[in-house]
Amino acid sequence: MIESDALRQLCIAVRQKKVVVDEALVVRIEQHAGEYRDRLRAEPTQLPPAELRNRLRLTGWLIYETSLMLLWNVRAEIDGLSEQARRASEADAALIMRLATAARSLPWPEFAPRALGAIRALALVRSKWNDYDAAWLLHEEVRAKHQSYRDSLGGDPAFARLALDLDEVLLQLALAETGTACRTAEQTIGRWLENWGAADVATERREADRWIPRMFRQLSDGAEVGRRALDIADGIHQEHGFVDVITEDRLILRTGFRNPAIMTCRALLLMYSLCPAMQRLGMRPRGYDTWPDFMSSLRQRFHETLAFLVRPAERADATLIPLLDDHARTIVQFCLHLALLTASETLEEPLIVDDTLTLRRLDDEAAQAMSRWLAAPAGAGGGVRGDASIVGCASMPHFIRSVEACRDDAGATANYQQWRHDWATLDRYGTDRWQDIERLLGRDPDGGIW
Numbered sequence: 336m337i338e339s340d341a342l343r344q345l346c347i348a349v350r351q352k353k354v355v356v357d358e359a360l361v362v363r364i365e366q367h368a369g370e371y372r373d374r375l376r377a378e379p380t381q382l383p384p385a386e387l388r389n390r391l392r393l394t395g396w397l398i399y400e401t402s403l404m405l406l407w408n409v410r411a412e413i414d415g416l417s418e419q420a421r422r423a424s425e426a427d428a429a430l431i432m433r434l435a436t437a438a439r440s441l442p443w444p445e446f447a448p449r450a451l452g453a454i455r456a457l458a459l460v461r462s463k464w465n466d467y468d469a470a471w472l473l474h475e476e477v478r479a480k481h482q483s484y485r486d487s488l489g490g491d492p493a494f495a496r497l498a499l500d501l502d503e504v505l506l507q508l509a510l511a512e513t514g515t516a517c518r519t520a521e522q523t524i525g526r527w528l529e530n531w532g533a534a535d536v537a538t539e540r541r542e543a544d545r546w547i548p549r550m551f552r553q554l555s556d557g558a559e560v561g562r563r564a565l566d567i568a569d570g571i572h573q574e575h576g577f578v579d580v581i582t583e584d585r586l587i588l589r590t591g592f593r594n595p596a597i598m599t600c601r602a603l604l605l606m607y608s609l610c611p612a613m614q615r616l617g618m619r620p621r622g623y624d625t626w627p628d629f630m631s632s633l634r635q636r637f638h639e640t641l642a643f644l645v646r647p648a649e650r651a652d653a654t655l656i657p658l659l660d661d662h663a664r665t666i667v668q669f670c671l672h673l674a675l676l677t678a679s680e681t682l683e684e685p686l687i688v689d690d691t692l693t694l695r696r697l698d699d700e701a702a703q704a705m706s707r708w709l710a711a712p713a714g715a716g717g718g719v720r721g722d723a724s725i726v727g728c729a730s731m732p733h734f735i736r737s738v739e740a741c742r743d744d745a746g747a748t749a750n751y752q753q754w755r756h757d758w759a760t761l762d763r764y765g766t767d768r769w770q771d772i773e774r775l776l777g778r779d780p781d782g783g784i785w
Contacts, residue, residue, distance in 0.1 A: 336370045337363075342393035343583060349400040350581065356404040361430045361437075364398060368437040375442040383443040392500065395438075395447030396583055399504075402434045402456035411463040428460045445484035448500045449586070451477050455511045462515040465522060471553065474512040478560070481508060496584070499575070502567050503586040506595055509564030513598040516557030520550040520605050521725045525764060528730035528772055536779045543733040547612045554602045554609075555621070561599030562636065565643050568592060579651060589648050590656055596644035597665055603637045604672045605725065611740035612733050630741075637673065638683055641666075645686060663688055667705050668724040670694050674702035675726055675751060678744040699747040706758045723761035730772045732779065752776070 337345070348354040371394075374387065383391060405427045413421055435457045438450035458473035485501050488494040523530075523546055531539045568591055571577075578585040610620075610630050620629035644666065648656040658666075667688055673680050674697040686694040692708045694701060709721045722728065729735055735751065742749045752773075755762075759769045 336374075336390070337367050337394075339390050339393060342390060342397060346393060346396045346400055346583065349397065349404060352404070356401055358430060360401060361433050364394075364401065365433065365437050367394060368441055371442050372440065383446055387443075388446055391441070391443060391446040392449075392497075393583055394441070395449035395451075395500075398434050398438050398447070399449035399452035402431050402453040405431050405434075406456040406459055409460050409463060413464050428457075431456050431460055444480070445487050445501075446497060448481075448484060448497065448504050451481060451504055452507060454480070455508055458515065459511055462518050467515065467519045470515050470519075474508075474515060477508055478512065481505060499571070500586070502571060506564045506568050506587060506591065509560045510595045510598055513557035513561040513595070513602055516550075516553040517598060517601040517605065520554055521601075523550060524605075524731045524734045525725055525728045526730070527732075527734075528768065528775055532730075532771065532775050539732075539775075540779065543731060544616060546731075547609060547616060547733060548618060551606060551609050551613055551618075554606045558599055558602040558606060558636070561595055561602060562640065565592065565595055565599065565640065568595070569643075577648075589650065592643040592646055593648070593658075593662060596640050597662070599640045600637060600644065600669050603633055603640065604669060604676070607633045607637070607676055608672075608726075608734065608738050608741065610737070612737035615737075634673075634677070634680065637669075641669070642683065645684075664709070664721040665724075667692070667694075667708060668721065668726075670697055671702060671705040671709070671723055672726040673697055674699075674705065675748055675754065676738065676741045678742060678746055678749070699749075702748040702754070706754075706761065710758065710760050719760060721761075722763035723758065724763070727755070727758065727761035728763045728768075730768065730775065732776050735772075735776065 345354065349356060349360075354360070371387070371391070374384075378384070408424070408427045409431070410416055410420055410424045413424055416424065431453065434453040438444070438447075438453040441447050441450055444450065454473055454477040458470045458477065461467070461470035461473060481501060481504070485498070488498050488501070527543075531542055534542070568587060571587060572591075575585075577587050577589045577591050579589060581588065607630055610626050610633075613620075614626045620626055623629040623632065644662070645658075650656060666686065670682070670686070677697070679696060679698040681696050682694060684695075688694065688708070692704060694705070706723070709719065709723060711720045712718075713720050726738070729738070735755075739749075739751045742751075748754050755769055755772075760766045762768050
């Protein structure tokens with residue numbers, strides 16, 4: 336069995352990319368996990384022996400870091416890869432699957448909570464490869480295991496450190512689950528033209544009616560788990576603070592609110608966009624009497640989540656950690672999406688993106704300003720600063736009509752189809768798609784009962 340100091344150094348080396356992450360390392364982890372099982376068979380106990388407890392925590396960290404490194408090597412859209420790239424990704428995915436099996440097989444698993452990261456990584460592999468049913472089964476599995484581990488610890492002060500470990504790992508689990516919900520919806524809505532554009536009208540409409548409630552349910556679950564994780568992280572931040580470096584004791588970095596807030600905002604905006612489509616299908620909003628009341632609550636939840644995203648993050652010396660360019664662009668994409676959905680939403684505080692763009696009132700003028708900002712040249716490399724994310728590339732007719740139905744005013748950007756025509760350059764899948772999307776819309780002008 337690997338000693339604690341050796342485990343610790345191995346975890347750090349994997350994280351710092353100072354050791355090769357390959358089958359040999361996975362075999363070593365599998366053998367190490369098997370030794371815990373041998374110990375349990377030899378000495379059956381409800382709790383692990385004292386000398387194994389810290390070793391189990393470190394084993395969980397090693398499984399987490401190793402699966403994460405492998406995940407970064409797994410390419411998305413595997414069917415479109417070259418044979419060599421596909422085989423490399425499949426090999427790394429197979430190693431992640433073995434790590435997930437090792438994580439499942441650990442005795443006393445609540446003492447190795449980060450090992451859940453391997454099952455999370457496997458779910459993200461399935462999501463990358465558009466196998467969303469398999470991804471959701473894995474997310475459900477890891478969520479149930481997390482809750483089971485948390486329940487087993489109870490409120491015993493002796494397990495306070497493990498409880499903190501579980502709370503911190505929840506942020507990563509929520510990030511993955513919410514991300515899969517968003518990716519499922521965005522791939523379905525964005526690539527509808529390519530996947531269903533050649534189908535007959537009845538088939539296309541039937542598939543849309545099937546996908547809309549499925550996406551909405553998954554987005555709702557993702558938004559809820561994302562917000563729960565943010566609230567737990569807020570409590571951790573207030574009591575313990577965040578850290579500069581991930582160690583065996585702490586997992587959430589000082590910018591820890593940002594990525595989970597981004598995923599949760601994405602989910603909320605997609606849900607809002609789909610509300611008229613859900614109403615058209617005769618669905619009822621959970622916990623609300625009317626869809627307008629529910630949509631109002633979604634706007635409030637979006638503002639609350641956006642506040643996590645833009646909350647200042649400070650280093651140990653109290654200097655601010657600026658937003659990454661990708662995060663700033665994402666915020667503009669969110670605000671543009673919201674501006675196209677609502678007549679004139681107002682942010683709680685002015686949001687300074689750069690010296691050319693400050694956001695507060697998200698009206699038609701702001702929508703045009705954000706569109707220009709995204710379409711601005713990106714520099715010497717060519718191209719534009721960014722696309723408009725899903726609201727700029729949606730090709731699913733039911734989604735497009737649902738976005739249009741969110742507004743009943745006469746504002747300049749209330750005509751979503753006209754905005755798409757004017758800003759076709761913001762379509763991430765190609766600037767020449769809009770004509771084909773218009774033809775798809777024209778095949779079924781009223782969309783059934785819109």
